[in-house]
Amino acid sequence: YGTPIVTLEPGERKSARPRKVGMIFSGGQAPGGHNVAAGLFDALQALNPDNRLYGFLGGPSGLLDSAYKVLDSALVDAHRNTGGFDMIGSGRTKLESPEQFAKVAENCKRLEVDAIVVIGGDDSNTNACMLAEYFLQNDIGIQVVGCPKTIDGDLKNQQIQVSFGFDTATKVYSELIGNIQRDANSARKYWHFIKLMGRSASHIALECALQTHPNLALISEEVEGMESTLDDIVGQIASAVRERSEKGFNFGVALIPEGLIEFIPEMKALIAELNDLLAANDREFSAIAESERRIAFLSERLGSATAHVFDSLPAEIKLQLMMDRDPHGNVQVSRIETEKLLIVMVERKLEEWRDKGEFNGKFSAQSHFFGYEGRCAAPSNFDADYCYSLGYTAACLIAAGKTGYISSVRGLEKSADEWQAGGIPLTMTMNLERRKGRDVPVIRKALVDLASAPFATFVAHRELWRRETRFVYPGPIQYFGPAEVADRTTLTLQIEQQG
Numbered sequence: 473y474g475t476p477i478v479t480l481e482p483g484e485r486k487s488a489r490p491r492k493v494g495m496i497f498s499g500g501q502a503p504g505g506h507n508v509a510a511g512l513f514d515a516l517q518a519l520n521p522d523n524r525l526y527g528f529l530g531g532p533s534g535l536l537d538s539a540y541k542v543l544d545s546a547l548v549d550a551h552r553n554t555g556g557f558d559m560i561g562s563g564r565t566k567l568e569s570p571e572q573f574a575k576v577a578e579n580c581k582r583l584e585v586d587a588i589v590v591i592g593g594d595d596s597n598t599n600a601c602m603l604a605e606y607f608l609q610n611d612i613g614i615q616v617v618g619c620p621k622t623i624d625g626d627l628k629n630q631q632i633q634v635s636f637g638f639d640t641a642t643k644v645y646s647e648l649i650g651n652i653q654r655d656a657n658s659a660r661k662y663w664h665f666i667k668l669m670g671r672s673a674s675h676i677a678l679e680c681a682l683q684t685h686p687n688l689a690l691i692s693e694e695v696e697g698m699e700s701t702l703d704d705i706v707g708q709i710a711s712a713v714r715e716r717s718e719k720g721f722n723f724g725v726a727l728i729p730e731g732l733i734e735f736i737p738e739m740k741a742l743i744a745e746l747n748d749l750l751a752a753n754d755r756e757f758s759a760i761a762e763s764e765r766r767i768a769f770l771s772e773r774l775g776s777a778t779a780h781v782f783d784s785l786p787a788e789i790k791l792q793l794m795m796d797r798d799p800h801g802n803v804q805v806s807r808i809e810t811e812k813l814l815i816v817m818v819e820r821k822l823e824e825w826r827d828k829g830e831f832n833g834k835f836s837a838q839s840h841f842f843g844y845e846g847r848c849a850a851p852s853n854f855d856a857d858y859c860y861s862l863g864y865t866a867a868c869l870i871a872a873g874k875t876g877y878i879s880s881v882r883g884l885e886k887s888a889d890e891w892q893a894g895g896i897p898l899t900m901t902m903n904l905e906r907r908k909g910r911d912v913p914v915i916r917k918a919l920v921d922l923a924s925a926p927f928a929t930f931v932a933h934r935e936l937w938r939r940e941t942r943f944v945y946p947g948p949i950q951y952f953g954p955a956e957v958a959d960r961t962t963l964t965l966q967i968e969q970q971g
């Protein structure tokens with residue numbers, strides 16, 4: 473705590489002692505991970521050709537099991553500019569207890585690894601910080617450096633402009649949304665409900681909306697801010713369907729952020745109560761095999777208000793809500809088919825209106841979920857350059873003896889030759905949060921800021937996009953051509969920098 477931000481400056485090359493450095497990918501895939509490895513490898517070779525890079529396999533568990541591969545030039549070269557984390561794999565094991573830290577120390581000591589690079593999101597970098605602190609306090613002499621990764625875009629703050637992978641993933645999704653919009657506008661017979669990954673935060677949905685101008689895009693943070701109920705949201709979508717139908721447009725595109733369900737107050741209360749119920753009745757509940765009995769078991773034990781919400785949901789959604797939680801105790805939102813839930817509920821609402829003579833149009837819907845399509849795409853030029861720079865910078869931080877830092881590259885709105893590389897103390901990115909009854913330091917997930925310029929830009933245009941058909945079809949990622957096309961960043965980043 474209390475260490476300064478550092479920047480890399482040109483200087484004399486000094487000879488550095490040979491080192492062994494370990495790296496892991498932690499959590500979900502994000503385009504550009506292999507370029508982080510390439511940058512790290514190249515910098516280590518430039519610092520001392522005897523340096524060695526070890527890739528621990530399958531994420532944090534590789535550090536605990538001492539499962540690794542030596543990353544040599546043949547392996548690294550074969551993966552440059554490719555998507556995915558398949559060179560060494562990734563995983564979601566949490567590395568957080570002192571026992572685990574001691575095991576990592578023991579394994580690294582045996583291999584003579586004296587620095588670890590953790591490529592991960594908010595939770596993984598929080599844990600990287602704890603690991604660095606543990607090594608310092610116990611005089612273990614292993615350095616830890618983080619790298620900001622996640623397509624979700626929620627690892628950002630005053631110091632970190634964007635996590636890697638967000639740029640490529642949103643460009644891939646926007647291409648696909650554009651293709652669907654073109655189809656919708658050609659056939660003119662379907663409403664397409666498209667759920668987009670992003671876990672809790674709606675950065676991906678917002679960026680894709682800015683890129684493609686759909687008729688509707690829900691932003692979970694706004695839903696929470698306005699305390700909208702499920703019925704409000706369904707009403708809002710159904711009204712848009714009716715409004716467009718009255719103009720002869722029986723088609724449209726609606727974007728739905730993956731985490732929406734957790735931001736609707738009554739659903740949030742339901743999920744919280746289900747979490748408690750499932751934890752308290754684990755054994756009894758696991759012994760029930762039939763879906764209907766599982767549903768009844770929970771319905772009988774919920775409070776009356778939450779039971780009412782639960783009972784109103786289609787059976788598939790009830791079952792999805794009771795699926796296993798992830799290792800962080802979160803509902804696996806990628807497995808809850810919110811897009812289908814909304815289609816069913818909008819259909820019901822429109823039928824009610826039809827019976828009352830308030831709707832006489834057509835509504836036929838298709839559902840889609842875009843997530844895995846974009847997480848391992850070949851990195852855009854931006855992500856390829858950004859990731860390589862993050863990896864190269866991580867090696868420089870290690871060579872400079874830094875620990876508890878996150879590799880940082882700033883000025884990303886400018887061209888790559890003007891970027892500023894350096895390191896941010898991880899503690900500077902942390903806040904105290906109450907978890908399981910204790911105040912613990914964590915890197916806070918950055919949700920969409922409703923006072924931000926990107927959100928304001930969206931709000932200024934959404935009515936027009938809803939009423940009319942102003943679709944934009946961005947097409948595929950460009951790798952060659954003028955820099956303003958091939959190297960352009962996300963609209964979120966551009967608008968944020970313009971203020």
Ligand code: FBP
Nearest residue numbers: 499500593622623624669670671806
């Ligand atoms: P990270 O936060 O680990 O980068 O994961 C991102 C993400 O793609 C989320 O958008 C999504 O909710 C989740 O991973 C899906 O997890 P899984 O890969 O385990 O299905």
